[in-house]
Amino acid sequence: MQQVSQRRPNRAAAFLTSRKVVPYVFVAPFVIYFLLIYLYPTVSTVMMSFQRIDGPTTSEWIGLKNYQKLFSRNFIQALETSTRYAIWDVIVLTIVPLLFAVLLHSGLVKGSAFFKSLFFIPALTSIIVAGIVFRLAFGTQDTAPVNVLMTALGGQPRQWLMFADSGNFVLIVMTLWRWMGVNIIYYLSGIQAIPNDLYEAAEIDGANPIQKFFKVTLPGIRPVLIYVITITVLGGFAMFTESVALWQQSNPGGIGRTIVGYLYQVGITKANMGMASAVGLTLLALVLVVNLIQLVLMGFFRKEDA
Amino acid sequence: MKMRKHINKRKATLSFLATALMIIWACVAMLPFVFMFCSSLKPGEEMLRKGLSLSIEPGVSSFSNYNALNTYRDGIYWQWYKSSVIIMVLQTVIGLFFGSMVGYGLAMYNFKGRNLIFTLVLVVMMIPFEILLLPLYRMLIRAKLVDNYFGVILPYLVPPFMIFFFRQYVLGLPKELLEAGRIDGCTDYGVFFRIMVPIMIPAFGAMTILSGMNSWNNLLWPMIVLSTNEKFTIPIGMGTTITPYGNAYDVLMPGAVMAVVPIIIIYLCAQKTFIAGLTAGSVKG
Structure with a gap:
């Protein structure tokens, strides 16, 4: 008896430290996590979308009914809101930080290290806090800061958050404000990894700065670009907190309700989890399809030939 | 000679414009903080009457x-802070x-199933x-982890x-370190904790x-999991001070300042390691 209990830990230790087993011990947490936090809930979302759910344990199969009732006026409006935001989000948050990153790396900017760290600071604030400030900045009164600026520039004061388009504009400004510094750092990490001889070679061939950007920088940062676009597409379609923070409880005609906002309303507030699952799966399909198209267009699946 | 002067002049103009652009964005980036601070006073x-303004009136x-x-x-508020x-x-x-363990395992070892697991990481990202909120929430209800801090961190x-x-x-670290550690008599876990982790400090800083x-x-997610007022986090708690009957700006604005100050201080202390760490672990291939 004693012998066994003495040998056992040794054997267990020998097993755990054997070269074949070690890698699996290192990755085991992810495997467990994947099964528990991703696979099981994803499968159960799919199942729930075909069910009517009353309480945490009772449910009833209802076939496609959730999907048939899915495309209500509110859901279509939410789809529009999220899509509009996602499109502008991808355009603005891909291009503007790239321009800034290139300028910061070019040596033209004095004190570029200072700007790099400063631009990151807005990302540290909570969206709720940012939303409160931006809501007030784009307030309805003529004395709200942005309206004061508009008047000073010879324009008209506006009711920014009363309309879907200008509301979306405020959302994009707020997102750019928060994420600019993060995306700049992603881009800089890519730009700094491009070997200098590529630029020198381009210079010998007589390339001007713009040609160098399109022929050397852009291909060089393709992996980073793909990463940034992929997470921006995801973040764009799944946006929720930003609109909650900006519109708070007053949401004229539901213009601030996004897909996830609708999911929350249906699933948590109205406790219709089956329906909400159908909404969630539509969102998943949307994100995956858009990202797949984007990845194909960006040549992610192309064999590396360079 | 003349041409070089011309180029220098052009470069100086460009440099001026680029720096000006950076200064403008720096102001945009900082302005909301200034508004926040002025309003907190x-x-x-x-605030309800006049909205935001930059004035500090004695x-x-x-x-x-x-x-x-x-x-x-x-x-x-301090309960929320504690949560x-x-x-x-x-x-x-x-x-x-x-995170460091799994990432290290995927990069340092070649084993059967490695590519599958890495693909799963990418898919999950x-x-x-x-879309997982509702099934996870149901799972928490069954596991009796609702209104519990562990329930909040479970998905992360x-x-x-x-x-x-x-x-x-x-991937950017030399693999010979593993061999060297083994020769010195370390187990693979010893190599990870004693040799690799110290080398990975910039990455830890960034993360x-x-x-x-x-x-x-x-x-x-915390809003879904937590239901007791005392357990709320700052963002949820601040959300409760926003009501259709008028926001409690007396609490909201100083609360917002107090919530952001510690993070900014930590960031400013660590920003050199942070930016270096983020840039070094760049998205390659």
């Missing part, structure tokens, strides 16, 4: 609002531990977490973005800030 009615502005944080509903800190520390420490125990980042980082900031600002 004003009485709430003043006689009207004072730090008395900060005292309201202690008195508002028996100092509940936020507990959740942030737990989530970050556990996430760093597992492309799934919007929001092994963060895929950290795995991805640590993997990229470790600490990213994780801390995600957790500190997270709203949707």
Whole structure:
């Protein structure tokens, strides 16, 4: 008896430290996590979308009914809101930080290290806090800061958050404000990894700065670009907190309700989890399809030939 | 000679314009903080009446609002603060531990199934977490983890973005270190904890800030899990001070300042390591 209990830990230790087993011990947490936090809930979302759910344990199969009732006026409006935001989000948050990153790396900017760290600071604030400030900045009164600026520039004061388009504009400004510094750092990490001889070679061939950007920088940062676009597409379609923070409880005609906002309303507030699952799966399909198209267009699946 | 002068002049103009652009954005980036601070010094009615302004008026502005944080509903703001800190520390420490482990395993070893697991990490990064909210919530109800801090951190125990980042980082480290460690008589785990972790410090720095900031600002999931007022995090709690009958700006503005100040201080202390760490573990291939 004693012998066994003495040998056992040794054997267990020998097993755990054997070269074949070690890698699996290192990755085991992810495997467990994947099964528990991703696979099981994803499968159960799919199942729930075909069910009517009353309480945490009772449910009833209802076939496609959730999907048939899915495309209500509110859901279509939410789809529009999220899509509009996602499109502008991808355009603005891909291009503007790239321009800034290139300028910061070019040596033209004095004190570029200072700007790099400063631009990151807005990302540290909570969206709720940012939303409160931006809501007030784009307030309805003529004395709200942005309206004061508009008047000073010879324009008209506006009711920014009363309309879907200008509301979306405020959302994009707020997102750019928060994420600019993060995306700049992603881009800089890519730009700094491009070997200098590529630029020198381009210079010998007589390339001007713009040609160098399109022929050397852009291909060089393709992996980073793909990463940034992929997470921006995801973040764009799944946006929720930003609109909650900006519109708070007053949401004229539901213009601030996004897909996830609708999911929350249906699933948590109205406790219709089956329906909400159908909404969630539509969102998943949307994100995956858009990202797949984007990845194909960006040549992610192309064999590396360079 | 003349041409060079011309080029220099053009370069100086470009440099001026680029720096000017940076200064403008720096102002845009900082302006909301200035608004926030100025507003935190004003009485709430003043905010409701006039909205934001940059003025600090002697006689009207004072730090008395900060005292309201202690008195508002028996100092509940500091309860929220405590919850936020507990959740942030737990989530970050556990996430760093597992994230670095898995990322290291994927980068350092060649084993059967490695590509499959890495592909799963990438797939998971492309799934919007929001669609998992309801099934996860049902799971918590069954596991009796609702209104519990552990329930809040459960979905973030092994963060895929950290795995991805640590993997990229470790790919850049020499594999000979593992062999050398083995020869010195370390087990593979000893090599990881004693040799690799110290080398990976810049990566840990970057991930600490990213994780801390995600957790500190997270709203949707904690809002679903937590239901007791005293357990709320700062973002949820601040949300409760926003009501259709008028926002409690007396608490909201100083609360917002107090919520952001510690994060900015940590960031400013660590920003050199942070930016270097983030840039080194860049997204390659």
